[in-house]
Amino acid sequence: MKRPTLEVVAARAGVSKSSVSRVVNGESTVAPEIRDVVMRAVRELGYVPNAAARNLVTRRTDAVAVVVSDPPQGVVSDDPLFATVVRAVSRELEAAGKQVVLMLAESDRSRARVEQYVAGGHVDGVMLIALHGTDPLPAALARTGLPTVSFNRTNAPEVPYVGLDNASGAALAVRHLLERGRRRIAVITGPLELYESRERLDGYRATLRDTGRRSIVALGDFTRVSGAEAMRQLLDDDPALDAVFASNDLMAIGALRTLREAGRRVPEDVAVVGFDDIEAAAYTTPALTSVRSPMADQARATVRLLLGLIEGGPREPVIMPNELVVREST
Amino acid sequence: MKRPTLEVVAARAGVSKSSVSRVVNGESTVAPEIRDVVMRAVRELGYVPNAAARNLVTRRTDAVAVVVSDPPQGVVSDDPLFATVVRAVSRELEAAGKQVVLMLAESDRSRARVEQYVAGGHVDGVMLIALHGTDPLPAALARTGLPTVSFNRTNAPEVPYVGLDNASGAALAVRHLLERGRRRIAVITGPLELYESRERLDGYRATLRDTGRRSIVALGDFTRVSGAEAMRQLLDDDPALDAVFASNDLMAIGALRTLREAGRRVPEDVAVVGFDDIEAAAYTTPALTSVRSPMADQARATVRLLLGLIEGGPREPVIMPNELVVREST
DNA sequence: CTGAAAGCGCTTACAG
DNA sequence: CTGAAAGCGCTTACAG
DSSP states (O other): OOOOOHHHHHHHHTSOHHHHHHHHTTOSOSOHHHHHHHHHHHHHHTOOOOHHHHHHHHOOOOEEEEEEEOOTTOOOTTOHHHHHHHHHHHHHHHHTTOEEEEEEEOSHHHHHHHHHHHHTTOOSEEEEEEOOSSOSHHHHHHHTTSOEEEESOOSOTTSOEEEEOHHHHHHHHHHHHHHTTOOSEEEEEOOTTSHHHHHHHHHHHHHHHHTTOOOEEEEOOSSHHHHHHHHHHHHHHOTTOOEEEESSHHHHHHHHHHHHHTTOOTTTTOEEEEEEOOGGGGGSSSOOEEEEOOHHHHHHHHHHHHHHHHTTOOOOOEEEOOEEEOOTTO | OOOOOHHHHHHHHTSOHHHHHHHHTTOSOSOHHHHHHHHHHHHHHTOOOOHHHHHHHHOOOOEEEEEEEOOTTOOOTTOHHHHHHHHHHHHHHHHTTOEEEEEEEOSHHHHHHHHHHHHTTOOSEEEEEEOOSSOSHHHHHHHTTSOEEEESOOSOTTSOEEEEOHHHHHHHHHHHHHHTTOOSEEEEEOOTTSHHHHHHHHHHHHHHHHTTOOOEEEEOOSSHHHHHHHHHHHHHHOTTOOEEEESSHHHHHHHHHHHHHTTOOTTTTOEEEEEEOOGGGGGSSSOOEEEEOOHHHHHHHHHHHHHHHHTTOOOOOEEEOOEEEOOTTO
16 A cells, blocks of 8 residues: 555646645645645545655754763663653654654764764754763764754753753752751762762852861762662761762662661651652652752753754753752751 | 765766665675775765665665653653663664654644654654553554554554563462461552553452452552552551552552551551562662563563564564562562 | 746666 | 666746
């Protein structure tokens, strides 16, 4: 069952291919009677335009590449950011009539594949979701000249992005802990090649410094297991600590487990604040206080930035606000 | 900076377009010296074939649609299944040289869009991830005649799938609870339009029936909040229950919260078993016993089924085994 | 407002 | 093994 072409629609309707094309593309310069007869033929034949032929001549693809760039050591496969952001991005892109081509960039090979594909003109633009701080992809994509934006800031300053005010988010968390009377406040950082990890650490440091307190730092990588390990190390190094700020909720969840295993009560002995306010934060024991980052909104704003760019709009970065959600862990 | 075409490569190399085409497509019937000169020209010019032109003549697309069909009432945006399965599917498809076109089917409009797109011959095949039991999409896709497979069984028997042995998974959970000496074992079901929800319920029922016990059933919809509510209801209806089998881990997490709020100790007063063994299961308080479903493996198997189908292979459904992972909650 | 014709950049029989 | 030519299914000036 071969698909009908413009030509057979034209024959059926008794008009030229040009007219059918105009009707199908909704041009206004078509006589009503022609439109009607063409519409009928289209319906009867079940005509769907051949995208390849159309793209070949128009040079538009109506597709956008969504590339998720993972760190070499891999990520948590169930990372809530992936689901939330990819879903929100797809929904918004589809609403704008764009096809979503999802690409994972995890290895040098797959990175090369992404570059090829993008340089090959298969898409109108690129939305980057970089879970990784040191990769050459953002700069490489920017070099292709194709409209490219990033969810969160990358290591390539020329790529416009929608980010968070991470430092003030962290400050929110630390000030809250101080107000609760906590005196020895530790931090568990994200991977430090990531811009948002560094900003969250800076916000923590600056806030403590302002009150004359010292920082207590353990390194994590945004996974639950790294949060659990960092917490263990913090407890060893400074058994008297009475609060911890984890740079994301997944690590806070890991820290909570370590604290429970160590017999520390939360929040009585140690208060815990996370970052992101993922859905799971409301279901931990005790429920987690967290700095909310509006991931879905941020994702939508990133799409709008990209669509604007494709239309020749401005490339101004956008910063989303965040707020503290207080629950039982502090 | 216009991209170079076959024609300019041919001119540069001093050969015909046909020869360039053959070299680029790796045909073996090309003299080595021609191959070399063409390769050089390709490299120097940075030639990348125009996919639209190629598709137009070959009628292959080297793309696969991954359609995620959500229920009308929406889903948990951070559903770990989405991240795990979409990631695994993409990775596997990319390894096979297929482009991944991600499509969300959430409304009638987006469903129509998916059908159009698929019928429009933009892809070589379709991988369906249906989080929803009553939708017309599986049957509609099957009707297009395009190779279509589903992650988990759908309501359209003609769509081949890779599923789980849900009934025996549930039986594993219930037998384990019986062995632990539990006598009043409740179940929290998933949405009953979903095949796997019904199978898990059946497995629970059959196992209890075999030991002469009665079922205690509460309805959920696979979200945390529905698990929390179902647990509240179960506690009201049967305060003496001493175990609950939740049909997925998200609902088990919700149930855990309700039990804590109600002052029931887990597992001393009430034992809890989940299903799926998502990463979060190891981080609940107490850590959750769960029936592991090998989501990533299942995703990969589904991709292989699809690739086979595209090559004209068999359409036999595949059933993956599952096993019980015992932790602290039982 | 409508139609005939050229052209987008490839691949693929076909002849040589 | 190589090249000239036709053709894939559209859109888009251009003339009328």
